[in-house]
Amino acid sequence: MIENKIIDGKKIASKIKQEIKTETVDLKSNLKITPGLAFILVGNNPSSEIYVNSKSKTCDEVGFFSVTEKLPDNVTKEEIIQLIDSFNKNEKIHGILVQLPLPVHINELEIIEAIDYKKDVDGFHPENIGRLILGDKCFLPCTPYGITELLKRSNIETRGKNTVIIGRSNIVGKPMSNILIQKQFNCTVSVCHSLTKNIEDYTLNADLIIVAIGKPNYLKSEMIKKDCVIIDVGINRIEDAMSKRGYKIVGDVDFNDCFEKCGKITPVPGGVGPMTIAMLIKNTLESAKGNIY
Ligand code: GUN
Numbered sequence: 001m002i003e004n005k006i007i008d009g010k011k012i013a014s015k016i017k018q019e020i021k022t023e024t025v026d027l028k029s030n031l032k033i034t035p036g037l038a039f040i041l042v043g044n045n046p047s048s049e050i051y052v053n054s055k056s057k058t059c060d061e062v063g064f065f066s067v068t069e070k071l072p073d074n075v076t077k078e079e080i081i082q083l084i085d086s087f088n089k090n091e092k093i094h095g096i097l098v099q100l101p102l103p104v105h106i107n108e109l110e111i112i113e114a115i116d117y118k119k120d121v122d123g124f125h126p127e128n129i130g131r132l133i134l135g136d137k138c139f140l141p142c143t144p145y146g147i148t149e150l151l152k153r154s155n156i157e158t159r160g161k162n163t164v165i166i167g168r169s170n171i172v173g174k175p176m177s178n179i180l181i182q183k184q185f186n187c188t189v190s191v192c193h194s195l196t197k198n199i200e201d202y203t204l205n206a207d208l209i210i211v212a213i214g215k216p217n218y219l220k221s222e223m224i225k226k227d228c229v230i231i232d233v234g235i236n237r238i239e240d241a242m243s244k245r246g247y248k249i250v251g252d253v254d255f256n257d258c259f260e261k262c263g264k265i266t267p268v269p270g271g272v273g274p275m276t277i278a279m280l281i282k283n284t285l286e287s288a289k290g291n292i293y
Contacts, residue, residue, distance in 0.1 A: 146275025
């Protein structure tokens with residue numbers, strides 16, 4: 001019973017990566033195309049370094065070509081844009097990813113807009129976000145895209161379901177809400193955030209709750225309806241004297257508290273996180289195949 005309740009993102013992501021690996025072999029032998037992904041890492045944010053390393057390792061695993069350019073913290077906007085431009089023109093590169101956040105002196109939107117939207121495998125470019133809202137073909141941002149795959153591959157019915165998204169970020173909350181109201185999913189969506197009054201009024205009515213607010217163990221059992229589905233996007237480091245590292249990773253959902261009452265739930269780690277990387281790789285494959293643009 002317990003296994004059925006847990007949505008195993010690690011396992012689903014692993015299956016998707018295996019599918020991509022097989023398709024990549026075909027693409028290489030039939031069309032002589034190797035999917036290529038360029039990473040740009042600015043400054044020395046330790047989390048960003050870990051994320052980019054992990055993404056680049058996944059490229060190796062599935063047979064992609066990848067390149068990582070590291071730029072110093074004091075780099076200028078013009079220098080970053082010049083590098084992006086060279087990747088825009090490079091035919092071997094099908095996807096460009098600038099790891100966020102950028103140092104405070106750099107305007108993130110200006111940088112994202114410099115990426116050719118046809119290579120914007122993160123799905124952050126205004127052209128892709130606009131198409132997403134219109135329901136047109138586009139690159140979907142990887143975390144929301146990963147959540148849709150978790151729902152589909154776990155056979156979770158979304159049609160007409162009351163869905164509450166907690167968090168309104170450009171990376172998760174905003175795109176997620178727009179994806180789930182599309183005809184493909186047919187959810188009724190409420191977006192809650194830090195200034196929402198009486199958040200329980202929404203969550204107690206929700207069949208599906210997606211939490212992305214960056215507050216450790218925020219969602220508690222008294223806030224949820226019995227048998228609801230919970231998707232936890234949070235990745236929070238909290239002190240843990242029992243752990244060798246001195247910390248542990250927890251989500252935005254109090255997993256142990258909600259487990260009994262909910263219908264299905266994603267764990268942290270091993271839920272949404274691995275899916276984000278899998279969908280980045282998927283977007284890059286589709287870009288290389290010319291399936292999006
Ligand atoms: N920073 C946190 N998540 C992401 C992501 O999905 N893509 C990029 N480029 N930066 C991030």
